[in-house]
Amino acid sequence: MAKIVFTRPKSMKDVVTHYCPGCHHGIIHRLVGEALDELELAPKTIGVAPVGCSVFIYDYIDTDFIQASHGRAPAVATGVKRALPDKFVFTYQGDGDLAAIGTAEIIHAAARGENITVIFVNNAIYGMTGGQSAPTTLVGQSSTTTPKGRTSQNDGFPIQVCEMLNTLQGPSMISRVAVQTPAQVIRAKKAIRRAFQCQVEGRGFSFVEVLSACPTNWGMTPLDAGKWLEDEMIPYYPLKDFRVPEGVQ
Amino acid sequence: MTQKVLMKGNEAIAEAAIRAGCRFFFGYPITPQNELLEYMARNLPKVDGVFLQSESEIGAINMVMGAACTGARVMTSSSGPGISLKQEGISYIAGSELPAVIVNIMRTGPGLGGIAPTQSDYYQAAKGGGHGDYRLMVLAPSSVQEMADLMFLAFDKADEYRNPVMVLGDGVLGQMMEPVILPEPKEGNAVEKAWATTGKGNNPESKLITSLYIKPEEAEKFCEHLAAKYRTMAEKDTRWESYRAEDAEIITVAYGTAARLCMAAVDMARDKGIRAGLIRPITLFPFPSAPIYAAAEKGARFLTVELSTGQMVDDVRLAVNGKSTVGFYGRSGGMVPDPRDILSQIEQIESEKTGTTAATEGGAA
Amino acid sequence: MARAIFQEDRCKGCGLCTAACPTGIVVLDASRLNSKGFQPAIVTDKEKCNGCALCARMCPDLVIQVER
Numbered sequence: 084m085a086k087i088v089f090t091r092p093k094s095m096k097d098v099v100t101h102y103c104p105g106c107h108h109g110i111i112h113r114l115v116g117e118a119l120d121e122l123e124l125a126p127k128t129i130g131v132a133p134v135g136c137s138v139f140i141y142d143y144i145d146t147d148f149i150q151a152s153h154g155r156a157p158a159v160a161t162g163v164k165r166a167l168p169d170k171f172v173f174t175y176q177g178d179g180d181l182a183a184i185g186t187a188e189i190i191h192a193a194a195r196g197e198n199i200t201v202i203f204v205n206n207a208i209y210g211m212t213g214g215q216s217a218p219t220t221l222v223g224q225s226s227t228t229t230p231k232g233r234t235s236q237n238d239g240f241p242i243q244v245c246e247m248l249n250t251l252q253g254p255s256m257i258s259r260v261a262v263q264t265p266a267q268v269i270r271a272k273k274a275i276r277r278a279f280q281c282q283v284e285g286r287g288f289s290f291v292e293v294l295s296a297c298p299t300n301w302g303m304t305p306l307d308a309g310k311w312l313e314d315e316m317i318p319y320y321p322l323k324d325f326r327v328p329e330g331v332q
Numbered sequence: 333m334t335q336k337v338l339m340k341g342n343e344a345i346a347e348a349a350i351r352a353g354c355r356f357f358f359g360y361p362i363t364p365q366n367e368l369l370e371y372m373a374r375n376l377p378k379v380d381g382v383f384l385q386s387e388s389e390i391g392a393i394n395m396v397m398g399a400a401c402t403g404a405r406v407m408t409s410s411s412g413p414g415i416s417l418k419q420e421g422i423s424y425i426a427g428s429e430l431p432a433v434i435v436n437i438m439r440t441g442p443g444l445g446g447i448a449p450t451q452s453d454y455y456q457a458a459k460g461g462g463h464g465d466y467r468l469m470v471l472a473p474s475s476v477q478e479m480a481d482l483m484f485l486a487f488d489k490a491d492e493y494r495n496p497v498m499v500l501g502d503g504v505l506g507q508m509m510e511p512v513i514l515p516e517p518k519e520g521n522a523v524e525k526a527w528a529t530t531g532k533g534n535n536p537e538s539k540l541i542t543s544l545y546i547k548p549e550e551a552e553k554f555c556e557h558l559a560a561k562y563r564t565m566a567e568k569d570t571r572w573e574s575y576r577a578e579d580a581e582i583i584t585v586a587y588g589t590a591a592r593l594c595m596a597a598v599d600m601a602r603d604k605g606i607r608a609g610l611i612r613p614i615t616l617f618p619f620p621s622a623p624i625y626a627a628a629e630k631g632a633r634f635l636t637v638e639l640s641t642g643q644m645v646d647d648v649r650l651a652v653n654g655k656s657t658v659g660f661y662g663r664s665g666g667m668v669p670d671p672r673d674i675l676s677q678i679e680q681i682e683s684e685k686t687g688t689t690a691a692t693e694g695g696a697a
Numbered sequence: 698m699a700r701a702i703f704q705e706d707r708c709k710g711c712g713l714c715t716a717a718c719p720t721g722i723v724v725l726d727a728s729r730l731n732s733k734g735f736q737p738a739i740v741t742d743k744e745k746c747n748g749c750a751l752c753a754r755m756c757p758d759l760v761i762q763v764e765r
Contacts, residue, residue, distance in 0.1 A: 085700070085764035089750035095759070102757060104735065105711030109757025127531040129401070141540050147529035149401050150542035152424045155394040158386065162398020162406070163529070165382045166356060170531050188394070191387035265717050265751040298711075305711040 092116035094125040096145050105305020107295035108136060110262045111204055111271070112143050115175070118276040119146065122283065128171045129163050131156040133185070135177035136210040154185020157192035160199045171282060173200040179209040182218040182242050189248070196253030196287035200278045203244060203290065206297040207316060214300030218242045221319055226300075241319065245292050249325045255286035257325040261294040261317065263309035274324070280331050294320055335514045341476045341505040342409075344512050345435055346371035348483035349407055351517040354433070355381035356406035358395035360388060362414045363447040364503040365437035369409065389414040393421030393434075400430040401541050403528030405487050409435035411503075412445060412453055415461070422496055423462030426558075427543025429527075431490035433483070434468075435499045437506035440666045448666020449503030451588060454643035457500050458616040465555045467562050469497045469569070470616040472587040476510035482614075484515055489569060491523040493561055500616060502639060504589040504668065565618050572620035573612045576602060580609025582681050583627055584674065585648050586637040587613045594637050597674035606682045616644070621651035628655035633685075635677055637669070638662045657681075699748025699765045701740055707760045710735030714752035714761065720745045723752050 091097065095116040102108050119125045128146035132138050134153035141148035151159040156174035164172045181189050181203050192199065208226055209215040216226040216233060219241050223232045233241075245259045256278055260271035271293055278289035294316050296308035303311060339347070346368045349357075357372040369385070376383040382399075386392035392408045399406040410418060415436045425432050436457060440450040457470045469489055473479040482499060490497040532538040545551035576598055577583055584594040591612040601608035611627070613620050628634070633656050636645040645660045652658050661677045663669045701723075708731055715723045715738060722742045731737040738760065740746060753761035 085698070087762060088748060088765045089753040089761070089763035091759045091762075099707050100758065104709035105713060106757055109759070110755065113757075113759065126533050129529050129531060131398075138544065141538075141542070145532075145538050147532050147539045148541070149398070149529055150428070150540070150544050151394065151397070152420055155390065155397075155421070158391040158394035159398035159401070161384070161391075162356070162358065162395035162400070163402055164398075165384065165395070166399040166402040166404040166406075167530060187387050188391055191391060265754050268754045305713055306716055309713070309716070 092120045094119040094145050096143055098142060100143055101139055102136065103299040105296065105298040105308060107206070107262050108204065110268060111202065111293050111295065112140060114268070114272045114275050115202060116144055117272060118279050121276060122279055124171045124279060124283070127169070128173070129167070131160045131163070131172070131174040133174070133176055133180050135180045137175050137177060137204065140175050154180050154183070155188055156180070156185065157188040157197070157199070157201065161192055161197050164197060164199050168198070171279070173202060173279070175202045176204070177210065178203070178205040178207065178219040179217045182244050190251070193248045193288050193290065194251045194253045196255070198282055198285055198287050200282045200289045202275065203292045204295045205244070205292055205320065206295040208297050208300045210297050210300055221315060243320060245290070245323070245325050248290060254288040254290055254326060255281045255328045256289040256331070258327070259292040259294070259320060259322050259325070261312065261322055263296065263312050277331055281328060284331065286328050286331070336511055337514065338509050339476060339512050340367055340507060340509050341479050341501060342367035342437065342507070343371045344476045344480040345409070345483055345499065346375070347514060348480035349433070349487070350375060350379060350381070351515055352405070352484045352487045353518050354405045354407050354487060355379065356399040356404050357381070357383050357408065358386050358392040358399070358406070359408045360386055360392050360410065360414060362411045364439055364506050365409050365411050365435065368435065368437070389417035390421060393418040396432050397421055397425050397428070397430060400425065400432045401529045403525035403530065407433040407435065409437065411437050411439045412441045415453060415456065419462035422468070423464050423466065424543050425496045426466035426468065427464060428541050429494040430496070430541070431494055432496045433486045433490055433499065434496055435501065438500065438502045440664070446666050447503065449589060449639060449668065450664065450666060451502055451590060451639040452643065452664065453500070454616065454638070454640065457498050458619065458647070466558055467617050469493065469495060469565060470500050471497065472500050472614060472616050473505060474588050474591045474612065476505065476508065477512045479505060480512050480514060484518065493565060495561065500588070502589050562618070569615065570618045570620050570622070571614035572623055573614060574623065575610040575612065577609030577611055577627065579607055580627070580632055581607045581685070582609070582635060582678050583632045584608065584610045584635045584637055584678070585613070585624065585644070586610065587616060587644065589668070590637045590639055593669055593671050594674055596671035597678060600671060600675045601678045606678060608678050619647045619651065621647070624648060624651040625653060625655065628652045632656060633681055634658045635681060636660045637674055639668065640664050699746050699763070700743060701746055701748070701752055702762045702764065703738060703740070704760050705737045706732045707758050708735055708737040709733065709758055710737060711757065712738070713755040713757065714738050717751040717755040719749060719751065720747065722746060
């Protein structure tokens, strides 16, 4: 009798996502689902989905969800967690959401060491609105609002969020991972699971940045996008465990 | 046992909120409502509640939204510029059908304005305030006692309608001390909140709180649902108080601090033999159009008095609907009229009765 | 025997699985389109599948179930 060694996580709904072909959101959603399953968190989970491509995460992950306004997920999650400290609360935010319009909310949630988990998906562009420049867009990278490429003179420099949050005392865990190869997917999964575990153990704010491809708005095939992520993004956004608490599984 | 104490309006609101079961407060400092925030910081922890000073007004209102999603009784407070910042969150709270209480102790504007009392946020409060087709229930107390009493109503109605309720005071009410009988504390929520996101547990279906309706058909249905809710509010929960208005020929319409001044002016006018009265809206939304229209039909003429250059007067004119004249008198920028100034306005209208039928300045005849 | 089962109608033809397969047996079928209009990923030589599930780990659309 054959044993199923890989299938849809229980905490994910059996539906097809709206994401474009090759978008990494689908992989990252699945990793969240796997971690929720393994730690048996789904029944006590409240997710917060702010504005962006991933606002529809509530259609795919089968837990309670709140749809928040652009950038405000960490504040909404704070309200939930303060009211229900024993429940599991996570946000799932893109780079436009978290690193531009929501900068104040993420920094202060991190500084407070708010006992929530943030999954930060960085694809260096605004996806849902059609490929505009993000705070994470690389210098030289073109977008619909930097058609000749981002210049530091006009547009400034991309924000390295993990490095920035790592200056704060509040966070218990900060990691940057990617999902462009199977090996990276396995690493990313571990980081997400560890971040969830941090919250379960009451260690305070845990943060995982996942570098992610947006083939549609980058104007590349999915496989080329993975290569571009490796060649261009990772050198500027190094994959690293910035902060790992001792003794967490 | 009832307790009569001398309290500032801001503190009476805070104490009454705690007694009404509010256990979560998220806010940001701004004058003239700081005593409210500080009272909560001192006293919420004593009842195992949570006080958190947020990084911004935007942060505060979104924390309110998060706690509201769990079914908790939660509030925030601010003043003019801070309330403007909160509008995004208030729109989301209304769009997500969440109960929450927001207090605005009005200061002058536009812009940074000043910290003196005003009523210049009427439009913002009574017409929604943020983006989209929604309304807040707006309660307008005119005394410290009423501030305390209306907090209970605010939380109850927020729960009942799953809609944000704004308590609209001004710097005078927030800062002034008056004797107040504090309402008896209330335990627990009156309304069951099966919609709250508290984790799906063993339920087969997970819950979603959202204001996103991507299909126009569904979005319209939702907007119609909200509109029906506001009509129910108007039918069941329009509140006002009449003062010597029964036989009045000249009726002042004013709320909050302006209503207190009008009351004094009405008494002075009555002493002079002028049949003056007052209709004081307690709910600014839903607006008490019916009693105003009824009085207009009986031939009363109106004087709207506000601490602004004229905002509520629009709603009075809509209520009167051309049946009579509607004058306006207001002071702005933190200046508070003397009741004698209002009396002069009443006398002016009275003198026009015997002369021509010309409307008072700004009238809608 | 290991096998990777593809729910073909969910496939968006992104090809991430094709690069992940260590034995090179996952390809996009250029000869046809699935119900979504994409060239679906298929296994060319089922005998060679070792059930490593790397294809499934890279699939953003939960197309692939792996049995061993």
